[in-house]
Amino acid sequence: MLAEIITIGDEILIGQIVDTNSAWMAQELNAIGIRVKQISSVSDDKQHILNALKEATGRADIVFITGGLGPTKDDITKKTLAEYFGVGMVENAEALENVTSIFKRYNRPLLEVNKQQALVPENCEVILNKNGTAPGMWFNKNGKIYVSMPGVPFEMMYMMEEQVLPKIKSVAQLPVIIHKTILTVGEGESFLAERIADIEDALPPYIKLAYLPKLGMVRLRLSGYGEVEESLLREKIEEYASKIIERVGNVVAATEDITLEQAIMNNMAAKGLTLSIAESCTGGYISHLFTQHPGSSRVFLGGTVSYSNDLKESILGVEHQTIVQYGAVSKETATEMVEGALRNFKSDYAIAVTGIAGPDGGTLEKPVGTVWIAVASAQQTIVKLFNFNNKRKQVIERSAISALGLLNSLLNK
Amino acid sequence: MLAEIITIGDEILIGQIVDTNSAWMAQELNAIGIRVKQISSVSDDKQHILNALKEATGRADIVFITGGLGPTKDDITKKTLAEYFGVGMVENAEALENVTSIFKRYNRPLLEVNKQQALVPENCEVILNKNGTAPGMWFNKNGKIYVSMPGVPFEMMYMMEEQVLPKIKSVAQLPVIIHKTILTVGEGESFLAERIADIEDALPPYIKLAYLPKLGMVRLRLSGYGEVEESLLREKIEEYASKIIERVGNVVAATEDITLEQAIMNNMAAKGLTLSIAESCTGGYISHLFTQHPGSSRVFLGGTVSYSNDLKESILGVEHQTIVQYGAVSKETATEMVEGALRNFKSDYAIAVTGIAGPDGGTLEKPVGTVWIAVASAQQTIVKLFNFNNKRKQVIERSAISALGLLNSLLNK
Numbered sequence: 001m002l003a004e005i006i007t008i009g010d011e012i013l014i015g016q017i018v019d020t021n022s023a024w025m026a027q028e029l030n031a032i033g034i035r036v037k038q039i040s041s042v043s044d045d046k047q048h049i050l051n052a053l054k055e056a057t058g059r060a061d062i063v064f065i066t067g068g069l070g071p072t073k074d075d076i077t078k079k080t081l082a083e084y085f086g087v088g089m090v091e092n093a094e095a096l097e098n099v100t101s102i103f104k105r106y107n108r109p110l111l112e113v114n115k116q117q118a119l120v121p122e123n124c125e126v127i128l129n130k131n132g133t134a135p136g137m138w139f140n141k142n143g144k145i146y147v148s149m150p151g152v153p154f155e156m157m158y159m160m161e162e163q164v165l166p167k168i169k170s171v172a173q174l175p176v177i178i179h180k181t182i183l184t185v186g187e188g189e190s191f192l193a194e195r196i197a198d199i200e201d202a203l204p205p206y207i208k209l210a211y212l213p214k215l216g217m218v219r220l221r222l223s224g225y226g227e228v229e230e231s232l233l234r235e236k237i238e239e240y241a242s243k244i245i246e247r248v249g250n251v252v253a254a255t256e257d258i259t260l261e262q263a264i265m266n267n268m269a270a271k272g273l274t275l276s277i278a279e280s281c282t283g284g285y286i287s288h289l290f291t292q293h294p295g296s297s298r299v300f301l302g303g304t305v306s307y308s309n310d311l312k313e314s315i316l317g318v319e320h321q322t323i324v325q326y327g328a329v330s331k332e333t334a335t336e337m338v339e340g341a342l343r344n345f346k347s348d349y350a351i352a353v354t355g356i357a358g359p360d361g362g363t364l365e366k367p368v369g370t371v372w373i374a375v376a377s378a379q380q381t382i383v384k385l386f387n388f389n390n391k392r393k394q395v396i397e398r399s400a401i402s403a404l405g406l407l408n409s410l411l412n413k
Numbered sequence: 414m415l416a417e418i419i420t421i422g423d424e425i426l427i428g429q430i431v432d433t434n435s436a437w438m439a440q441e442l443n444a445i446g447i448r449v450k451q452i453s454s455v456s457d458d459k460q461h462i463l464n465a466l467k468e469a470t471g472r473a474d475i476v477f478i479t480g481g482l483g484p485t486k487d488d489i490t491k492k493t494l495a496e497y498f499g500v501g502m503v504e505n506a507e508a509l510e511n512v513t514s515i516f517k518r519y520n521r522p523l524l525e526v527n528k529q530q531a532l533v534p535e536n537c538e539v540i541l542n543k544n545g546t547a548p549g550m551w552f553n554k555n556g557k558i559y560v561s562m563p564g565v566p567f568e569m570m571y572m573m574e575e576q577v578l579p580k581i582k583s584v585a586q587l588p589v590i591i592h593k594t595i596l597t598v599g600e601g602e603s604f605l606a607e608r609i610a611d612i613e614d615a616l617p618p619y620i621k622l623a624y625l626p627k628l629g630m631v632r633l634r635l636s637g638y639g640e641v642e643e644s645l646l647r648e649k650i651e652e653y654a655s656k657i658i659e660r661v662g663n664v665v666a667a668t669e670d671i672t673l674e675q676a677i678m679n680n681m682a683a684k685g686l687t688l689s690i691a692e693s694c695t696g697g698y699i700s701h702l703f704t705q706h707p708g709s710s711r712v713f714l715g716g717t718v719s720y721s722n723d724l725k726e727s728i729l730g731v732e733h734q735t736i737v738q739y740g741a742v743s744k745e746t747a748t749e750m751v752e753g754a755l756r757n758f759k760s761d762y763a764i765a766v767t768g769i770a771g772p773d774g775g776t777l778e779k780p781v782g783t784v785w786i787a788v789a790s791a792q793q794t795i796v797k798l799f800n801f802n803n804k805r806k807q808v809i810e811r812s813a814i815s816a817l818g819l820l821n822s823l824l825n826k
Contacts, residue, residue: 013449015440016625018433022454027428036426037461039454041435048451055468179427190484190526200486211485212424213565221429257429277718283704284697287718291696294772294805302724304717305690305700311715311758315728345724359707390544392707394567 001172003029004056005039008049008068008077009151012041021066021153028160033174033226034062044068049080057144062168067151069134071113077148078137082121085141090122095135102133124148127163131155138167145171176226178233180241181219181257184248185405189213192220192248199243207236216401217253217260220244253408260404261289267411268299268349275407276345277303278316278337280328281355281371286400301347306337316340316352329354329366331383338374338381349377349411351403355386357395371399375406382410414585416442417469418452421462421481421490422564425454434479434566441573446587446639447475457481462493470557475581480564482547484526490561491550495534498554503535504528508548515546537561540576544568551580558584589639591646593654594632594670597661598818602626605633605661612656620649628814630666630673633657666821673817674702680824681712681762688820689758690716691729691750693741694768694784699813714760719750729753729765742767742779744796751787751794762790762824764816768799770808784812788819795823 005025011017019041026036037059042052049068056063068077082089096118103110117133120126127136127147132155139146147164149156168174184192189211193200200209206227212219222241224233245252254263268275277287277300284305290296304315309328312318317340318333326332338352355371362368369388374381384406388398418438424430432454439449450472455465462481469476481490495502509531516523530546533539540549540560545568552559560577562569581587597605602624606613613622619640625632635654637646658665667676681688690700690713697718703709719725722736730753731746739745750765768784775781782801787794797819801811 012436013439013452014443015436015438015449016623018431018436019452020431023425023428023431025428026426030427036428037456038465039426039432041452043450052451188521190524191521193485193526194524208487210423210487211483212429213483223427279697283709283713284692284700284716284718285704287697288701291698291718291720291770292806292809296696297720297774300696300720302718302720302728303697304728305697305704305715307704307710307713307715314757315715315717344727357704361710390567391571393705394544396705 001034001062001174002037002060003034003062003064004037004060005064005066006049006052006056007039007041007066007151008044009041010043013043021151021156024153024157025064025066025160028165030177030179032165032169033177034168035177035225044076046076046080046083049077050084053081053084053146060144062145062147062172065146065148066156069117069148069150071117071133078120081124081137081139081146081148085121085123085139087121087123089119091118092120092126092135093118094128095120095126098128098135099133127159129155129159130162131158136164138164176224176230176233178224178230178237179257180222180237182221182241182244182252183254183258183260183263184218184220184251185216185253185260185408187218187248187251189218192218192251196220196244196247199240199247203240204236206233207240215397216405219257221257259289259293260401260408262293264404264408264411265290265293265296265299269295273299273348274301274346275299276301276341276347276350278341278350278352279303279305280307280312280337280353281357282353282396282399282403283307283357285396286351286353286403289400289404301345303341303345312337315344317344327366329356329370329372331372331385334372334374334383335381338376338383342376342378349375349407351375351407353399353403355395355399357392357399359392369395371395371402373399373403373406375403375410377410380410380413382406414447414475414587415450415473416447416475416477417450417473418477418479419462419465419469420452420454420479420564421457422454423456423487426456434564434569437566437570438477438479438573441578444590444592445578445582446590447581457487457489459489459493459496462490463497466494466497466559473557475558475560475585478559478561479569482530482561482563484530484546491533494537494550494552494559494561498534498536498552500534500536502532504531505533505539505548506531507541508533508539511541511548512546540572542568542572543575544571549577551577589637589643589646591637591643591650592670593635593650595634595654595657595665596667596671596673596676597631597633597664598629598666598673598821600631600661600664602631605631605664609633609657609660612653612660616653617649619646620653628811629818630814632670634670672702672706673814673821675706677817677821677824678703678706678709678712682708686712686761687714687759688712689714689754689760689763691754691763691765692716692718693720693725693750693766694770695766695809695812695816696720696770698809699764699766699816702813702817714758716754716758725750728757730757740779742769742783742785744785744798747785747787747796748794751789751796755789755791762788762820764788764820766812766816768808768812770805770812772805782808784808784815786812786816786819788816788823790823793823793826795819
């Protein structure tokens with residue numbers, strides 16, 4: 001079954017908001033075996049919306065439309081859908097009751113414009129919006145399904161989870177889609193591709209391999225489509241995943257769809273190990289990478305962002321003389337930072353990063369992008385120099401990824 | 414001038430990544446007077462890409478294509494563009510030189526598959542990729558422009574900023590668009606709208622006012638379109654901006670298009686003030702917000718991510734008895750954290766945040782989303798309780814924004 005998503009509204013087209021709805025919807029749809037063929041963002045313009053509906057109908061079996069359901073003049077989705085289906089509008093009692101009760105709850109007067117939220121195209125089935133005043137709508141026409149939902153993320157998500165997805169499952173015959181992701185670190189896309197070329201060439205037609213590179217990492221994703229029985233599909237996917245993992249095992253960080261920092265935390269949590277982090281030029285970003293994930297407190301004890309030299313000395317115990325003699329961005333300072341973190345924060349492992357993120361602060365000897373990264377356990381300290389020839393944001397991001405890579409290899413030694 | 418954006422690749426369609434590129438591109442294009450008509454995400458499928466190109470060409474003057482330029486088999490953008498234009502492929506010397514030098518810099522052997530990155534459709538003008546091996550491409554056909562760029566965000570961004578946008582400006586007749594942004598904090602969109610309703614009603618037809626709300630902040634953006642002379646346009650925009658700033662001055666944090674943390678740093682730098690941050694549940698995110706910006710070291714001395722109670726005591730000097738008696742998430746602990754940061758990190762101002770980000774760790778008394786935020790100077794400490802009824806990511810983000818808002822009001826007292 002193929003789906004398309006159409007988002008309506010100028011906010012996305014002027015870049016005011018990032019369209020996070022579509023990615024979420026695509027994930028949910030993939031999980032139940034519906035592939036998304038195209039995602040289109042179109043403006044609040046009747047003719048443009050009509051064209052988008054026609055094009056999507058030509059390619060997909062089910063079309064999801066979000067946005068344009070508010071009470072103001074530029075919200076024209078409902079009228080446009082009525083025109084598309086060639087029907088009139090009717091007042092829906094359940095939707096009116098919902099709007100009325102929401103306004104009563106907040107003690108606000110119900111304006112005529114709000115009442116109109118209960119008007120819907122007469123061929124639709126109303127999907128109750130438990131979190132807002134705009135009703136969702138479900139249409140059937142010539143064997144195709146259309147679902148219109150509000151663009152407000154949590155209203156849409158709730159509607160999808162509670163009502164739309166169960167309804168789709170009950171009316172449609174869905175195939176199986178299975179994904180398996182392998183996270184690799186420290187090897188380029190083309191080198192990986194060469195190493196596993198024969199495995200890729202031998203894949204059956206119902207399994208596709210995708211390379212998803214991102215800053216020093218490449219995700220290998222095997223996707224199987226249900227042309228064969230589900231158990232066989234699972235078996236085949238696992239078979240080819242195992243072949244790949246065996247072949248490039250030295251760079252595999254995870255065999256599920258998680259981030260590198262999650263893989264590291266899972267690994268450390270399983271062994272009961274703890275981590276602390278001493279950041280300078282990365283300014284809290286590495287700590288944030290870990291702590292954004294649930295359960296990070298099992299592993300991550302804490303750390304410091306020692307931007308000033310004073311704090312490198314007072315919190316981490318870096319010797320004043322070290323900074324004077326070698327500079328804050330040096331092998332010696334990085335080493336004392338990481339060993340200070342181990343000692344003062346009482347963790348099993350530690351990361352330290354000191355560098356010049358720029359755009360100022362570079363010199364001929366130490367240009368912007370010069371970064372020393374250290375990782376350590378009680379047994380061993382590894383310190384490495386990196387030169388990221390980049391702008392500030394990338395220096396920070398690349399430093400963080402490199403630090404994770406170093407820690408990952410120290411853990412797997 | 415109308416533009417369309419086509420993103421190519423399955424990652425977006427299966428929801429593995431959120432399409433942040435398009436929003437960024439749309440913002441940049443709008444800023445130079447180009448409206449985006451549609452954004453489409455399509456799969457790695459030749460026929461589908463050809464159709465998308467044809468449809469976009471029918472609606473727009475310039476078509477931006479991102480993604481599908483990697484060295485592996487599923488990257489088919491280049492071949493598909495050559496087919497669309499009915500041309501063959503040629504090796505581009507400059508692109509080959511770029512690939513070769515990148516591989517040389519990293520001491521990696523140049524594979525045949527990498528050399529192929531220098532192959533481009535013969536009717537294109539190559540746009541050098543200073544941050545990666547896949548060249549960008551610029552095409553002209555029947556009066557329309559096509560620009561193909563890598564999907565890796567920072568490669569695309571630099572290409573756009575340094576080469577594509579200047580080139581568009583040099584070849585296209587663009588209208589004058591002038592934007593002026595006022596950042597407000599702590600007042601809702603509808604309340605702001607009511608306070609400045611008469612100013613908004615009096616705007617000339619060539620100046621539009623947009624409300625751009627985001628998590629506790631509202632950006633007011635005045636946009637002037639070149640129906641009058643540029644100097645008059647500038648003058649009029651400034652005139653109305655001044656009226657708005659005067660009217661809602663109590664909630665204005667910045668009168669240019671910068672973030673709240675940048676506004677705070679500019680304000681503190683001008684007064685020679687320094688800042689330190691003691692984070693618990695925000696896990697480094699607030700420090701990262703500040704340190705992502707150039708020049709943050711003028712103001713930000715550093716801080717700590719004291720996830721464990723031990724570190725709250727050892728680094729910040731929170732009393733063991735305070736944590737035992739009131740808990741780590743309490744007014745008392747937040748107060749001792751912020752005052753410990755001021756004292757130990759020797760800054761003029763400090764922020765401290767302690768809370769329960771979830772999904773675990775909540776209790777009946779202190780459910781997930783309970784967050785205490787403190788800001789302090791030598792003269793004054795403000796501590797405030799927040800209840801963010803949200804998921805982990807949102808709790809972290811809302812805590813950070815609320816901490817910035819509190820610090821901003823303490824600074825402006």
